[in-house]
Amino acid sequence: MGFELNFDSNSVKSDVKKIDENKTYDVLVIGGGPAGLNSALYAKRNGLEVGIVAEKYGGQVLDTSSVENYLGYESIPGEDLVGVFREHVEKYDIPIKKESRLQKVEKKDDLFHLDLSDGSILKTSTIIIATGSKPRKLNVPGESEYLGKGVAYCAICDGPLFKDKEVVITGGGNSAVEAAIDLSKIASRVKLVQRSVLRAEKALVDKLTSKENVEIYLGTQIKEIYGDKLVRGIKVYDKEKDENYEIKADGVFVEIGYIPNNEPFKDLVKTLPSGEIEIDCSCRTNVDGIFAAGDVTTVPYKQISISSGEGAKAALSANAYINKLIK
Amino acid sequence: MALLNDEIRKNLTEVFSKMNKEVTLAVFTKEEDCESCKDTLDFMNEIEEVGEKIKVKSFDIEKEASKAEEFGVKMTPSIVLLDSDGKDHGIKFYGIPAGHEINSLITGIIEVSGSGEEMPDALRKRIDGINTPVDIKVFITLGCPHCPGAVAKAHKLAFENENIKAEMIEAQTFSEISDKYNVSGVPKIVINEEHDLVGNQPIEKFLETIENM
Numbered sequence: 001m002g003f004e005l006n007f008d009s010n011s012v013k014s015d016v017k018k019i020d021e022n023k024t025y026d027v028l029v030i031g032g033g034p035a036g037l038n039s040a041l042y043a044k045r046n047g048l049e050v051g052i053v054a055e056k057y058g059g060q061v062l063d064t065s066s067v068e069n070y071l072g073y074e075s076i077p078g079e080d081l082v083g084v085f086r087e088h089v090e091k092y093d094i095p096i097k098k099e100s101r102l103q104k105v106e107k108k109d110d111l112f113h114l115d116l117s118d119g120s121i122l123k124t125s126t127i128i129i130a131t132g133s134k135p136r137k138l139n140v141p142g143e144s145e146y147l148g149k150g151v152a153y154c155a156i157c158d159g160p161l162f163k164d165k166e167v168v169i170t171g172g173g174n175s176a177v178e179a180a181i182d183l184s185k186i187a188s189r190v191k192l193v194q195r196s197v198l199r200a201e202k203a204l205v206d207k208l209t210s211k212e213n214v215e216i217y218l219g220t221q222i223k224e225i226y227g228d229k230l231v232r233g234i235k236v237y238d239k240e241k242d243e244n245y246e247i248k249a250d251g252v253f254v255e256i257g258y259i260p261n262n263e264p265f266k267d268l269v270k271t272l273p274s275g276e277i278e279i280d281c282s283c284r285t286n287v288d289g290i291f292a293a294g295d296v297t298t299v300p301y302k303q304i305s306i307s308s309g310e311g312a313k314a315a316l317s318a319n320a321y322i323n324k325l326i327k
Numbered sequence: 328m329a330l331l332n333d334e335i336r337k338n339l340t341e342v343f344s345k346m347n348k349e350v351t352l353a354v355f356t357k358e359e360d361c362e363s364c365k366d367t368l369d370f371m372n373e374i375e376e377v378g379e380k381i382k383v384k385s386f387d388i389e390k391e392a393s394k395a396e397e398f399g400v401k402m403t404p405s406i407v408l409l410d411s412d413g414k415d416h417g418i419k420f421y422g423i424p425a426g427h428e429i430n431s432l433i434t435g436i437i438e439v440s441g442s443g444e445e446m447p448d449a450l451r452k453r454i455d456g457i458n459t460p461v462d463i464k465v466f467i468t469l470g471c472p473h474c475p476g477a478v479a480k481a482h483k484l485a486f487e488n489e490n491i492k493a494e495m496i497e498a499q500t501f502s503e504i505s506d507k508y509n510v511s512g513v514p515k516i517v518i519n520e521e522h523d524l525v526g527n528q529p530i531e532k533f534l535e536t537i538e539n540m
Binding site: 058063101118119147152154156157230 | 447510
């Protein structure tokens, strides 16, 4: 058993500034991932009164075992990168409301009123939506039935529960291949099942194919997840051979991409059928005073570096908007 | 070898300096068949060193069975948090709270010291309204970044209401129990043996589940 401590001093320090319900903010950032944190940093440095409302302070990067494509860091655990981000933001005394979900947004006069899940209401002139995305589901029979009983969406969390067991990973992007590499160190056999081809970076695919306990099934579609009390396997269809068969597995890790967290904004701002919030190149939505950045938006390529850059842009746009209001 | 490095020690000393009252960590171990007992006790002793108001009391679950019974401790290693009056608030850890779980240990200690975060009134009323016994188990793995959040919320509920007991269970150490509860995703929250929640749920979701039981 490893005795590594992932001490997160920021999560337990009580001196992180609290959001003030009686204040009117210039900008409230919804979301605590790279886009949200960077927009808060830029907003503060531009002299704006800014606060962060974050359901998951740190965002999805926390679920990434290692990040190897963020400039300046050859290889860094996702949570360490988040730790560096948070430390930077907290140097500026930006108030943060953690573990809070935004339930409703209303425009009253010139201000937005935000209703939070804990019953508090916050007031602000502008909003930056940086709520990111959540794992996309396969939408096959058995998936929701076996959630937490073999069906998983976080390889670094649930991987250790599959020691010496057989697991399926579905997906063909970077996150699927990374999960397969991580799991190959724990599980007895890893079966990567993808309905088309692998789209992951070549460096990752090479690493995966060098593993002895990994099998790769391409052009293979998952039809069903079956089991008794727990997952026992998947039923698949091989397109090329026009064949149906079963693959045995104790766990199924779904890594087929992400869908935007657009609630509770989807009736407020324009979204596309994909769920992404439409923004222009200045991160403006179709509603005055509401900006958006990162994975929740139409900006292509969901990457940490892109999201943090978009966050900066959203803050600068919000700043320009507020300056015009004052004049 | 020290388990905590200098940087963590420094941070912990700072965090624990904000404790209001003393907290006792009652650590239960046994001599044989307990792989992580020694590590757990060593770890808690180091926590005691960095926290001026933290005291460790170590018990052998077999030799001091009456103590184990008093606190309802059934397995080792385990930790029960006691307040400055020696009162048990129903906050337990089964298995070593290392890895990410150090964060829920710290939150728990701060809570029991009386320096926990204030609850909004609306939530406090709902928690106060729970008047039947509630038992919350939160299964975790040490590599899970959002597990401490679920554990801390369950512990907070236990601290706020005497009818609620909450325990963290490290799923790999206690694999038999995890199998019994069909744990293959964490955090998995089991309330009164039969109501399951998967994931780091908001405190409202805990309350909703309890209120609808």
